Amino acid sequence: MPKFSQPARTVRDIKTLAGKADDLHTPHKMYMRLFALETERHRRQQERESAMLRVTNIDARCLEIDQEKEQLLQLLGVETIPLVPPSAAGSPATKGSMRTPAGDPRRRGRLTTQSTPVETSVSDAVKIRY
Numbered sequence: 001m002p003k004f005s006q007p008a009r010t011v012r013d014i015k016t017l018a019g020k021a022d023d024l025h026t027p028h029k030m031y032m033r034l035f036a037l038e039t040e041r042h043r044r045q046q047e048r049e050s051a052m053l054r055v056t057n058i059d060a061r062c063l064e065i066d067q068e069k070e071q072l073l074q075l076l077g078v079e080t081i082p083l084v085p086p087s088a089a090g091s092p093a094t095k096g097s098m099r100t101p102a103g104d105p106r107r108r109g110r111l112t113t114q115s116t117p118v119e120t121s122v123s124d125a126v127k128i129r130y
Contacts, residue, residue, distance in 0.1 A: 073079065
């Protein structure tokens with residue numbers, strides 16, 4: 001039996017044309033890419049129009065809120081609501097949320113709340129929480 005001088009062929013030795021053709025320069029693939037780009041552009045334009053409409057609606061509602069607030073203040077006889085900075089008014093981060101001293105082991109890690117009665121007058125701002 002004669003010996004073969006060439007090694008046996010395997011799957012790795014099979015020659016294919018995969019990767020040789022430039023897929024981006026075939027006309028039908030370029031048309032498909034153009035279609036995909038146009039479709040995406042159309043969707044983005046619709047999203048933009050929708051977002052602009054939402055912004056317009058939000059601005060209109062803010063104006064309505066300001067007008068209604070002015071009407072209520074006029075009925076109350078108050079011209080403006082005084083703006084008090086949070087540092088001067090004792091914001092919740094600084095007032096009532098301080099930890100107890102570390103010396104008392106029974107109370108370590110607990111928060112203390114100092115509740116003081118607060119009187120509101122007509123001239124104070126009314127805070128509405130949702």
